[in-house]
Amino acid sequence: MIKITNTSEDVCQDCVKQDSTWVHLRMCMTCGYVGCCDSSPNKHARAHFETSEHPIIRSIEPGEEWRWCYIDEQYMRP
Template sequence: MTLSIDGTELSARGSLNGQAPRCEHVDISPGAERGLPQCGGCLVLGLSWTRLLVCLTCGWVACSDDSPGTHAREHYRETDHPVVAALAPETAWRWCYVHERTV
């Protein structure tokens, strides 16, 4: 066990460099096949999206929180599927709704 100067166990606070502990939800995501590159919820409502996210549990594609519909977050609330990734192939960005942080 490693303690900080104030006696707090460091493993409870994160790693030594101040980063958050690894998110275990990334490990349980099966990497499902992605759906079509569109937000079905936005299409039904006539909204446009800013960015698309894909659910790593089931492959559902929906708009991000910076889009008017926030359908990816709505999908999380309905299903408890914890991790989404940016649909854009040039990025490795992923978000865990449980921990409310990038992973």
């Protein structure tokens, strides 16, 4: 269920805690969690899905508006 559509977060807090880096940021549209993408070393957004079962994320990168469903493994229209 989509509940959260926007965030002011601009870091992966889990990467910050681990003194790690990320490539791109993704936001969970169920709870607003912001994590790093699958191209990042720690893949925190995917790990969040695997533990929470919140299936839909969106890119929070400037100029990107796409969404992704982990269950269907498909992009979704905004």
